[in-house]
Each structure stands twice: as structure tokens, then as C-alpha cells.
Amino acid sequence: MESMSATPESHRKRGIFARFVAGLVIAVGMVKAILFVAVDYMRGLAVNPFEGFGLTQFAVAGASMALSIAAYATKAPLPLVIGFALIILIHEIGHAVVIRAKGLRAGVMVFIPFIGGAVTLKDQPRSAYDDAQIGLAGPIAGTLASLIVLQMYKWTDAPLYLAIAAAGFAVNLLNLLPIGMLDGGRISAAVTKWMWVFGGGALVYKVVKQPNPLMLVILLLVAFQVYASIAREKDDRSFYDVTLSQRTAIAVTYFFLVVFLGHQTWMTLNRLGALSR
Numbered sequence: 001m002e003s004m005s006a007t008p009e010s011h012r013k014r015g016i017f018a019r020f021v022a023g024l025v026i027a028v029g030m031v032k033a034i035l036f037v038a039v040d041y042m043r044g045l046a047v048n049p050f051e052g053f054g055l056t057q058f059a060v061a062g063a064s065m066a067l068s069i070a071a072y073a074t075k076a077p078l079p080l081v082i083g084f085a086l087i088i089l090i091h092e093i094g095h096a097v098v099i100r101a102k103g104l105r106a107g108v109m110v111f112i113p114f115i116g117g118a119v120t121l122k123d124q125p126r127s128a129y130d131d132a133q134i135g136l137a138g139p140i141a142g143t144l145a146s147l148i149v150l151q152m153y154k155w156t157d158a159p160l161y162l163a164i165a166a167a168g169f170a171v172n173l174l175n176l177l178p179i180g181m182l183d184g185g186r187i188s189a190a191v192t193k194w195m196w197v198f199g200g201g202a203l204v205y206k207v208v209k210q211p212n213p214l215m216l217v218i219l220l221l222v223a224f225q226v227y228a229s230i231a232r233e234k235d236d237r238s239f240y241d242v243t244l245s246q247r248t249a250i251a252v253t254y255f256f257l258v259v260f261l262g263h264q265t266w267m268t269l270n271r272l273g274a275l276s277r
Contacts, residue, residue: 029252051075057108064111071113083164085146088117091172095119098134102126118165128190135186135252139257142172145266150268159275166258166268173261176254183252186256190242191251 065085072081092109096119099106107120125131146168153161178188242250 012031016080018054022211053190061109061111064117065124068111068113079160080163080167080231081150083160084167085111087149087164087168088171090145091116091138091142091175094117094137095134097141099135102130102134116175122176127242128240129242129250132190133249135183136253139172139175139261140174141212142168143261146172146264159272162268163270165267166272168266169261169265173258173265176258176261187250188253189240191247191254 004106068088069078069081069085072084076084081136088111092111096109099119099121103123104125105122107122108199109116109117109119115221146165149161149168150165152158153165175182176184176187
């Protein structure tokens with residue numbers, strides 16, 4: 001009788017153990033699949049972002065970066081300026097990595113005082129989705145660089161690192177504005193071009209409220225960029241053929257970056273304000 005009464009209990013324990021093993025096997029399989037996809041994706045990014053660069057390209061990048069540092073140094077301390085310039089450099093390298101990973105050729109990397117930087121393209125992206133990925137790569141790289149600098153502040157309590165991180169978060173956030181020539185303009189083409197209306201409206205408001213030659217030049221460049229995009233859509237509609245899954249992935253990544261960078265910018269600027277009191 002004792003052996004019969006023990007049998008249901010032993011079956012129950014064996015069932016729990018079997019479910020645990022099955023769950024563990026499934027979990028391990030899922031982790032392996034995720035790791036495989038991640039490693040495969042990262043392998044695609046294992047490229048030389050400066051491939052094809054010659055003496056001229058390096059000279060343009062170096063000279064324009066030095067000019068930008070000199071210009072910024074008239075407005076801020078040199079250590080802060082150098083740190084900020086390095087974050088912009090990492091931002092642009094992020095673009096260059098994905099450009100090369102897409103099998104495209106980069107032109108020149110140039111730094112523009114009080115605007116930022118840019119990587120030109122010898123080959124044009126094959127689709128708005130590819131263009132959006134290239135556009136996202138810069139802010140993602142710049143955000144990671146800013147997070148590293150923020151961590152350095154937490155380790156050292158040096159306000160310089162906090163200031164560099166705040167500047168890095170802010171410039172990457174501004175780059176996500178849905179305005180033609182900015183990263184946000186390239187990204188929004190794969191989500192919805194109606195975002196350009198919001199970005200353009202914000203830019204026009206800025207020009208009207210605080211008119212200056214630089215903002216007027218930017219407005220004209222943006223207008224030309226939007227016109228060129230509309231003209232391209234008429235000539236090459238396939239460029240804007242983006243699947244729902246691709247559109248969703250770009251939109252989720254974009255809005256997550258906007259919210260995250262907005263939060264980090266607000267937090268770091270508030271901390272800087274508290275330290276200056």
C-alpha cells in the first residue's frame with residue numbers, strides 16, 4: 001500500500017523535472033538563436049570605416065576638425081571643446097561604419113563649426129530603409145560615446161565629463177530633428193514624410209524668431225533637400241518601398257532614441273545647473 005501511495009508523488013516530481021528541463025532547453029535554444037543573430041549582425045559591421053580614404057580625405061577631415069575646435073574654443077573651454085569634437089567624430093564614424101557595411105563608398109568626412117559634421121556618399125543608398133539605418137547609426141554611436149563619458153563622470157566626479165556628456169546628448173538629440181539635411185530627416189523618410197512638416201515648421205519658427213545668416217542658409221539647404229527627395233520619389237518610387245516591419249523597426253528605434261536622449265539631456269543639464277550653484 002505504501003508503494004502505491006508514493007507513486008503519484010513520484011510522477012508529479014518527475015513531471016515538474018521534465019517541464020523544467022524542457023523549459024531550460026527552450027530557453028538555451030532561444031539565447032543561442034539571439035546570440036547567433038547578434039553575432040551575425042555585428043560581423044556585418046566589422047568593416048573599416050575609412051576604407052578608400054586617401055591623403056585628401058584625411059586632410060579634409062583633420063583640417064576641418066581642427067578648424068571646428070578652434071571655432072568652438074572661442075565660446076567654451078578647450079578641454080570641453082576637444083571632448084565634444086571627439087563625440088562628433090564617433091558620431092560620424094558610426095555613419096561611416098554602416099555605409100561600408102551596406103557596401104557603399106564614403107566620400108569625405110567633414111566637420112562644420114557650430115553645425116556638427118557630415119560624411120558624404122560616393123554611392124547612394126539603395127532604399128529609404130538603408131538610408132534610415134545609416135542615419136540612425138550616427139546618433140546611436142554618439143549616444144554610446146556620451147554614456148561612456150557620463151560613466152567617467154560617475155567614477156571621478158569631474159564636472160568636465162558631465163559637461164561633455166551633456167553636450168553629446170544634446171547634439172545627438174538635435175540631429176534627430178526631422179529636418180531634411182539632419183539624420184532625423186533621413187530617418188523620417190522611412191517612417192513618414194509628414195514628419196518633415198513638423199521639422200520644417202520648427203526651423204521656420206526659429207528663423208523668424210531669431211533670424212541670422214547661418215539659420216537662413218540651413219533653411220535653404222533643407223528646402224532643397226526636401227525638393228530633391230520629392231523629385232526622387234517621382235523618378236524612383238521603389239526607393240521609398242519600405243515594408244511594415246522595416247518601418248516599425250525604424251520608428252521604434254527612432255522614438256526610443258528621442259525619448260532616451262531627451263531624458264539624458266535634461267538630467268545632465270540639471271545636474272550641471274546644480275553643480276554651478
